[in-house]
Amino acid sequence: MMLERKLTLLDVTPPSAQMSSTDFSERDAAGTSLPLRFIGTLDAAVSSYKLNYLANNFLGPLIPALKKRWNLSRTEFSVLYCLRQAGRLTAKDICEITGRPKNSVSRAVHTLLKRSIVSQQLDASDGRRMILTLTTKGKHLYKEIIPLFEERERVMLACLSAEEQEALEHLLNKLVASTVDWAEVY
Amino acid sequence: MMLERKLTLLDVTPPSAQMSSTDFSERDAAGTSLPLRFIGTLDAAVSSYKLNYLANNFLGPLIPALKKRWNLSRTEFSVLYCLRQAGRLTAKDICEITGRPKNSVSRAVHTLLKRSIVSQQLDASDGRRMILTLTTKGKHLYKEIIPLFEERERVMLACLSAEEQEALEHLLNKLVASTVDWAEVY
DNA sequence: GAAGTATAGTTCCATTTGGAACTATTTGTC
DNA sequence: GACAAATAGTTCCAAATGGAACTATACTTC
Secondary structure, X not given: OOOOOOOOOOOOOOOOHHHOOOOOEEEOOOOOEEEOOOOOOOOOOHHHHHHHXXXXXXXXXXXXXXXXXXXXXXXXXXXXXXXXXXOOEOHHHHHXXXXXXXXXXXXXXXXXXXXXXXXXXXXXXXXXXXXXXXXXXXXXXXXXXXXXXXXXXXXXXXXXXXXXXXXXXXXXXXXXXXXXXXXXOO | XXXXXXXXXXXXXXXXXXXXXXXXXXXXXXXXXXXOOOOOOOOOOHHHHHHHHHHHHHHOOHHHHHHHHHOOOHHHHHHHHHXXXXXXXXXXXXXXXXXXXXXXXXXXXXXXXXXXXXXXXXXXXXXXXXEEEEOHHHHHHHHHHHHHHHHHHHHHHOOOOHHHHHHHHHHHHHHHHOHHHHOOOO
16 A cells, blocks of 8 residues: 555544554554545645545445435435425426436436326426425335435534534535535536 | 425525525525525435535536546546545555446546556556556646636635634544544445 | 465446437517 | 527437456465
């Protein structure tokens, strides 16, 4: 494992006990320990890289689990999730929210319609729109799945104190709220 | 845009000026403003949803740009990025770091080899391993691309004060450092 | 040092993906 | 109120994806 990493930007405190030196961890000059899984970011786009890294690691193993246990694709789950949170949405709304292309969403919606997880109803005021809602079956399915996510989040955040979790929440909220300012740029 | 959202968990302060009511924003009871793009998370996996939301919105438009301008896939860019940060890695290392399956990485590496962006060298001590490094061309390519990411990150973080950016950095570092504790669970 | 197990990397192939063109409806303009 | 432009959603198809089987090398154990 030949790494000449520069961890100058990483001000972490040494995490918990079981981080002893395996093949996946290493100590830098300052004595902090990091998994090889994460490479020290030298110079560029540091926070966004970490955001992506965390998001990938969080979601990564959940996607095969969704497929295996409930035969749901990532987009299908996104549709389920969005509808549970928002109540009623059009396919277009779901595209906006998730950033997935509309043909993927269209496909996912149709699959869920066939499985009676969502139902649709033509918008009376606009014949192009289909209003989507969850069926009772869909709500039950959501209820069955979501503990997996909650538990995983709980474990992920376990390294933070209650105050730190609150601070994180606050910062993420600010970033989310300002998305309109930057999401469409480039 | 029929949303009956509950934004109880969102303690954001109203962001900047141009967030006036378009089709994409709405005001909740407390007077805070949020893009429709983000649905209020009612009850479950709130922070992880926001992490994913931000990561998607950050990376989303960059991937087509990488394809169009430099004809690089997401995985190919990941390889480039990892090698630039770490110097020398095997394909396996890159799998560990990025979480991508090894056949995808293998393919990406071969494409980059053909384009003389990376070079490989058999590991003398282990005939199965190929040590990958960036060529000069690869380093130049990186240098050409990375400002796109840096600028986008700068814009994304613009809503945070210097102290808040530092706090975010610190929290993300803690989460990243503890990845080994939770990433493999389920 | 032979046999069995583990690991790095590749190939195969069925499935998923998403850009682009298309249909249908609505909105804007004169 | 007709014609152009915009929008919601679908279909088509070429390309990307990733699981699983495979090859080759290395490690383990007796």
